[in-house]
Amino acid sequence: MAEVRYVQATRVYAKDAPPAVDALDLDIKDGEFMVLVGPSGSGKTTALRMLAGLEPLDGGRIEIGEKDVTWVQPKDRDIAMVFQNYALYPSKTVAENMGFALKMQHVPKDERTRRVLQAAKLLDLDEKLLDRKPKALSGGQRQRVAMGRAIVREPRVFLMDEPLSNLDAKLRVQTRSQIAELQRRLGITTVYVTHDQVEAMTMGHRVAVLSGGKLQQCDTPRQLYDNPVNQFVAGFIGSPAMNLQTAPLTDGGARLAGTVIPLPTAVRTAASQAGLRELVIGIRPEHLHLADGTGEIKGEVMLVEELGADALLHVRLAESGNQVVARTEGRKPPAPGQDVTFRVQPDDIFAFDPATGARIGS
């Protein structure tokens, strides 16, 4: 059990290139499930590997349990890692794979067997599989062996590098909840890397969004969704993504699709103080409410994606011709080619600085 701290942690791969991880500050609480999420090249995996000790630091430090581990060997950090491709030893049986770390720590054989069996039970791993080689297992079983190898060690911190990316969609959803539930039961601090924002939102107690090696925002999934600090987080979190449209400022609001969208006073004051002439307006798909011809935002339906419970409308806006996505009820959605109008609550509108991407007036 331990908390983890990144303090100005920096990693530079090549001298002239921008840092892969740039002065990362992150506090992870004891027993917390922290998800690092971001697009590829955002530095999330590098950040995890720095914590594992597989990647040296070029600046700053990393602490585990209030102890500086920046220059501590991986094996002495008391951590366990689940790799993307599982990295099981092909010549060893499942039981030997899971017990290898204990063998290296000279744990007696009886104790090793006991802990391997315990972990197998915890993961619903059939005891018959323990004598098999990884080659004879299915993808899902291999994934669980990789998890088992981490659990057997009873480490202070779990590190997981996209452990679900090699599973098929159905198994991924199933395993997702199993891992979250297991983490809750064991109460071990976990750092989990993924590029999938749905995984991040459903599993993490808190989610750290990274982009270009920099931490954008670290908060609970709810807060990230409701209060993104900048345009990147707003666009990255949520599926389908938030509609982001550049709109010129007018008296009392912003001009979009042939109408003026009223903006809260706080946004207007902040925008005029910053001397902005236009804003990036963000509206989540579910906040575009269909309004039977009485709404202000006008457009034409281009495509309808039926999801069952609801439907996604791809709409071309009047005037600008930009596309937005709206989520509506699944029954009787408008047909492609039909003209529609939408209404938006002023509170549901996000505004961002077009130059810096920072949130305005929050």
Next chain:
Amino acid sequence: MSASAVPARTRMPGPQRFREMSNTVGWGVVAWVLGIAFFLPVLWMVITAFKPESAAETWPPRFTFSPTLAEFRLVFSGWGPYVTHSAIATIGSTILVLLLGVPAAYALAVHPVKRWRDGLFFFISTKMLPIVAAIGPLYVIALKAHLLDSIWLLIILYTAMNLPLAIWMIRSFMLEVPGEMLEAARLDGAGRFREITEVIMPVVSPGLVSTALICVIFAWNELFLALNLTVTNAATMPMYLISSVPQEGLYIAHLSAAATVASVPVIIVGWIAQRSLVRGLSMGAIK
């Protein structure tokens, strides 16, 4: 229209099918002709080994003769010391090559040392000089070290001869070991020694077998060094073959019998290692 289209889909039209078939047959014939061309001299050697000396050297060659084991008896009566020397030099040098080659390849592949490219080039550059150019100095060194006509000399030289190739081969096999697996081993607390013995070796073992086999073949068949640096105390099988050629008289049948016997060990080793060999030589081709 549709009626005529159906059979065209299910069965290939005549000329096209003929072309396809003749193609397959054509390549088959080429493969057989080449295979037989390679095998024929070997077959001729084995057949000749069973002939009496008088029947071996006739022109045109005779295919009817009464087979005899006389020449084999003659070979087995004199091969004792030669085959022992060959076995010791071959096995000894191959073990040494693996013992030295594995750590060397590890240092060049898994955790590359500084200037590993130069190291790699140095190893292969030792094979660029023809061995004839070095035989003089080698003779003098062996003489001063009192190693002339000693089996130790052959073990050392065969190790030096095979090591560069072995390092290159083992290195390429080690590059196939997934990086994640080595990182997992580091996190699991395996040191350098455990990393090699418990994680890398099991993965590259088919490659090690094929490397060992190639070293065995090269060392077993080596003649030049043995001929120039040994006389009796360390004379090997290839030297025995040469010694079967007398100054005068008939010798083809005897030489064939000796050559047949000399090639048997390599064939047996190759046959045993066949499965590993195919896996080893095709490593990296499939994931």
